[in-house]
């Protein structure tokens with residue numbers, strides 16, 4: 077088909093957003109925290125029925141409220157969603173319009189259910205196809221229709237054809253006329269919805285799925301079904317061809333890799349899923365701001381997914397985002413995150429126009445089009461000249477108008493710059509966290525290989541371990557490359573920030589209307605400070621969440637020891653800890669205890685409901701210390717536990733003191749985060765701890781280990797504050813140097829150094845000096861790393877000797 081596009085009218089339209097909340101699953105049980113009002117409003121209730129201390133004193137609720145084009149509660153069916161939010165758009169495809177429907181949400185939130193559906197509740201893909209074929213069937217014109225379909229998946233940043241039995245890797249190409257194309261992708265002519273459904277089922281069976289902790293059949297890839305409807309007129313005077321495209325996209329879950337508790341290949345999938353979704357989120361952000369100020373760089377090229385979705389996001393397409401959410405309490409953070417992106421996506425505008433071409437377009441037609449374009453251009457030029465004359469006639473008015481709009485643009489750009497920095501930093505943190513975990517696994521693999529080689533030189537196990545090692549090395553290399561790109565983007569962002577600041581400063585010093593400029597500048601600064609405060613609040617939420625997780629884990633640990641209520645209560649009392657809600661919750665858990673399939677011998681309790689809370693007694697000191705243990709050690713004597721008070725919010729392992737008669741059984745896999753100790757022979761844990769330096773340090777890589785607390789960005793912020801605080805400085809002992817070996821430095825050190833440094837940069841306000849003061853003393857010039865002596869590492873030997881009433885408290889010992 078000749079590719080001249082008629083200068084058809086372009087219609088600007090915003091991306092419509094529909095939110096769909098799935099029902100609670102049997103496994104989740106518990107409370108439903110999502111409410112849908114008037115088919116438009118979504119309210120996320122505070123997940124805590126009993127507010128914790130911090131919430132209470134700050135009188136802060138975590139309830140969130142959003143409004144969307146459409147909102148659907150747990151009782152709605154796919155058909156209900158389809159009829160209200162999609163059907164009318166799909167009808168346009170037959171008229172030559174493009175449409176994109178994509179499902180976005182965390183893993184297990186119901187994306188695949190919404191897009192593909194079940195026999196009883198067919199999904200949007202099936203329902204859309206039915207509409208297309210019904211419309212074609214009922215069309216009264218003499219036009220000839222042709223429907224083709226392709227189905228691809230993006231898995232680990234590689235494109236595969238789902239309609240090919242053994243598809244090779246496919247590439248993306250940008251065609252000036254057709255946009256993004258995938259050469260070699262099978263495009264099948266279909267005559268009925270049934271035929272497409274057959275293909276769809278076939279394609280779905282080829283999709284890469286994995287069982288993750290969150291979803292048993294979690295899609296690890298992004299699937300894109302594209303239906304093209306070509307309509308040719310039979311009229312002998314007209315040879316017009318109209319072509320409409322419908323893209324239906326089922327994205328992989330937007331979870332963080334570590335949250336799915338996956339390791340190995342799953343972790344790699346998670347990293348790439350995340351990379352694509354981060355890129356998508358960044359595009360949504362950039363497009364959102366583009367609507368406000370008219371220009372912004374949209375990083376489509378950062379992933380295959382965003383390149384494929386480019387047209388759907390900003391180009392010639394009517395686009396619908398289906399944001400899927402879960403009503404479970406445990407999914408609160410994911411739900412809020414999804415809704416935030418959905419909220420931002422509402423701002424995105426696309427420009428739709430009919431795709432009309434002609435067969436055998438004659439030269440004279442081209443000439444006519446060129447002529448009409450030239451007339452349009454000359455008219456526009458004239459209008460521009462008229463406007464300029466008017467502006468010259470009123471110079472002062474023009475100057476102040478210019479000034480206003482210039483400043484407005486500038487101040488908007490400044491806020492966007494901060495937002496962009498936050499996004500980039502987030503992306504960087506995720507990648508770095510993954511690499512820390514990769515390095516840990518590498519270390520363990522090296523050790524396991526060395527041991528195994530002593531048994532059999534080049535046996536199957538050694539070969540398997542080596543193969544795994546290579547995969548990890550590849551992951552590290554990929555992630556490093558990605559980190560470098562993000563660092564470059566951060567550098568560019570920082571450069572832009574300096575430029576913007578210089579422009580504002582210059583305007584203030586040069587311009588006559590200084591007061592006005594100052595007020596405006598101050599106003600913008602306040603806006604930025606506000607953004608940063610919001611961020612801090614979000615990070616505090618994360619701390620609270622992490623602390624609850626720790627409590628849960630501590631309960632799991634306690635209960636797995638086989639202690640009864642009295643023993644636990646006595647123990648807690650000795651430490652000045654009171655246990656709330658014991659009768660309500662702990663007993664349920666004790667009676668609910670069951671054998672974990674993963675822990676081998678001994679008992680391991682799976683928590684079925686939220687555990688009772690530990691609370692500090694009146695004279696309990698501020699500092700408490702917790703640590704985490706690997707899952708395989710949970711049913712044994714627990715480690716010395718250290719916990720720091722809520723406000724300081726950083727958790728590290730400082731000591732591990734296993735009992736004399738503890739051993740690790742052969743073949744135990746120690747860590748949930750994908751870093752397993754392969755084939756650990758019978759060894760005493762003390763030996764294990766001392767020889768596995770990286771293993772010990774792994775406990776400090778909190779976000780990755782199952783038992784532990786995620787050291788969130790907030791922790792880092794807090795660490796920054798801690799480092800600045802002189803009282804806390806007393807805890808920073810140079811002796812930590814002695815404890816940290818080279819390997820330690822990498823694992824233990826890097827975790828903290830990076831995080832502290834991230835925090836430093838993360839929180840640097842472009843216009844405040846708090847970061848600068850840190851920068852000179854504590855930060856590496858390039859990455860902004862802290863010096864080792866500034867890290868808050870408490871030497872393990874000191875902790876046990878501390879008095880329980882002193883500020884540096886004796887930590888509770890759970891044994």
Ligand SMILES: Nc1ncnc2c1ncn2[C@@H]1O[C@H](COP(=O)(O)OP(=O)(O)OP(=O)(O)O)[C@@H](O)[C@H]1O
Pocket residue numbers: 097098099101150181182183184185186187188189190291293294295296327328329330400
């Ligand atoms: N509306 C619904 N009604 C009933 N069950 C649902 C609904 N939505 C989702 N579910 C169930 O929830 C579970 C997770 O759904 P689904 O696999 O669609 O999630 P997903 O978001 O595609 O996850 P992933 O990103 O991991 O692939 C499935 O068991 C599915 O049957």
